[in-house]
Amino acid sequence: MELKTKIHAEDGKQELTITREFELPVELLFKAYEDADIVAQWMSTTVVKLENKKYGSWQFDTSDDKGNIVFSASGVYHEFVPNKKITRTFEMGNAPFDVQLEFLEFEALDEDRSKLTMQIVYRSGALRDQMLKLPFKQGLNMAHNRLEALVKKLNS
Amino acid sequence: MELKTKIHAEDGKQELTITREFELPVELLFKAYEDADIVAQWMSTTVVKLENKKYGSWQFDTSDDKGNIVFSASGVYHEFVPNKKITRTFEMGNAPFDVQLEFLEFEALDEDRSKLTMQIVYRSGALRDQMLKLPFKQGLNMAHNRLEALVKKLNS
Numbered sequence: 001m002e003l004k005t006k007i008h009a010e011d012g013k014q015e016l017t018i019t020r021e022f023e024l025p026v027e028l029l030f031k032a033y034e035d036a037d038i039v040a041q042w043m044s045t046t047v048v049k050l051e052n053k054k055y056g057s058w059q060f061d062t063s064d065d066k067g068n069i070v071f072s073a074s075g076v077y078h079e080f081v082p083n084k085k086i087t088r089t090f091e092m093g094n095a096p097f098d099v100q101l102e103f104l105e106f107e108a109l110d111e112d113r114s115k116l117t118m119q120i121v122y123r124s125g126a127l128r129d130q131m132l133k134l135p136f137k138q139g140l141n142m143a144h145n146r147l148e149a150l151v152k153k154l155n156s
Numbered sequence: 157m158e159l160k161t162k163i164h165a166e167d168g169k170q171e172l173t174i175t176r177e178f179e180l181p182v183e184l185l186f187k188a189y190e191d192a193d194i195v196a197q198w199m200s201t202t203v204v205k206l207e208n209k210k211y212g213s214w215q216f217d218t219s220d221d222k223g224n225i226v227f228s229a230s231g232v233y234h235e236f237v238p239n240k241k242i243t244r245t246f247e248m249g250n251a252p253f254d255v256q257l258e259f260l261e262f263e264a265l266d267e268d269r270s271k272l273t274m275q276i277v278y279r280s281g282a283l284r285d286q287m288l289k290l291p292f293k294q295g296l297n298m299a300h301n302r303l304e305a306l307v308k309k310l311n312s
Contacts, residue, residue: 014170014277055213055232076211076232078245078255087255089234089245099234099243101257101277121170121257121277 005141009132014125016132018118020144024151026114030083030106032147038154042147045071053080058088075099090120097131098123161297165288170281172288174274176300180307182270186239186262188303194310198303201227209236214244231255246276253287254279 009016022029032038036047039060048059059074072093079087083106091099103119122128165172178185188194192203195216204215215230228249235243239262247255259275278284 012168055211057211076234076245078232078247087245089232089243089257091234098259099257101245101255101279103254103279119279121279123257123259123275123277 003137003141005137005144007132007137007140009128012125014123014128015119015121016128018120018140019115021109021113021115022144022148023112024114024148025112026083026106026108028151028155029114029116029147032151033086033104034082038147038150042143042150044143044146049074051077053077056080069093075102098127100127159293159297161293161300163288163293163296165284168281170279170284171275171277172284174276174296175271177265177269177271178300178304179268180270180304181268182239182262182264184307184311185270185272185303188307189242189260190238194306198299198306200299200302205230207233209233212236225249231258254283256283 005018005020007016007018024032032042034050034052036050039045039050040047043060043062045060045062048061050056050058054077057074057076060072061069062071064070073090074093075089075091077086077088079085085106086102086104088102088104089099090102091097100123101121103121105117107115107117109115120128122131161174161176163172163174180188188198190206190208192206195201195206196203199216199218201216201218204217206212206214210233213230213232216228217225218227220226229246230249231245231247233242233244235241241262242258242260244258244260245255246258247253256279257277259277261273263271263273265271276284278287
């Protein structure tokens with residue numbers, strides 16, 4: 001079955017583009033990136049910091065059952081424009097991946113549907129290709145499914 | 157005459173690399189990026205903000221004789237490691253250029269000489285090519301010459 005979240009990665013480039021259409025008004029889609037409680041739920045993570053403003057920073061830590069941090073990511077917002085766009089740096093903790101630059105654009109398709117376009121620019125093409133080998137395609141699609149279901153439920 | 161500041165831009169890529177060797181110990185080279193007074197002088201700009209720390213932000217404004225701002229740039233530090241590296245976002249104000257990600261690495265060659273390697277990653281290859289058409293090659297070389305002369309003078 002075709003995944004709803006699509007990843008476009010051109011050969012030889014050091015970037016990729018992720019797109020996903022949601023059955024959510026753009027304001028509610030944006031809220032899923034802005035509201036720490038909602039972020040924590042659909043990303044299954046702990047939101048340590050989420051300063052929603054230009055030059056604010058953010059940090060997510062994900063722990064296992066024993067409280068050990070298994071995944072950590074952090075960065076800073078270069079831009080934060082509600083319901084429109086977020087430009088941020090993103091770096092995984094304790095991982096051999098260098099910081100990446102992410103451009104998230106939020107777009108209303110109609111009153112009830114919206115689209116997220118996320119361009120990720122890497123330090124090198126090799127780094128991007130390494131990232132593509134991780135099983136993040138299915139994981140991201142599932143996370144976006146959770147996001148949609150959760151926000152729908154919260155607003156029903 | 158060959159310029160001391162070299163720019164390497166591979167065809168079809170969305171990045172470029174700038175290198176320059178300075179007749180300065182690495183600590184003094186780094187100071188030229190850290191000390192607001194020194195930055196203001198070699199860049200011929202007004203340092204509006206220079207928060208030298210992880211997730212700190214920075215802003216430079218350059219005015220003409222009448223006080224009109226002719227050039228402005230700002231961004232945020234993702235990393236700030238004294239004498240080693242700065243990772244930052246960079247965006248020109250009032251210009252059709254999107255934000256770029258910059259990796260500055262400072263390296264001692266010996267006690268009196270050091271090297272700056274600056275990798276700039278753009279949102280697209282087209283954007284990088286546009287940037288390369290600007291007369292920044294000579295400008296940057298001159299600015300680096302000023303940096304070296306100024307820091308030498310301040311420490312003589």
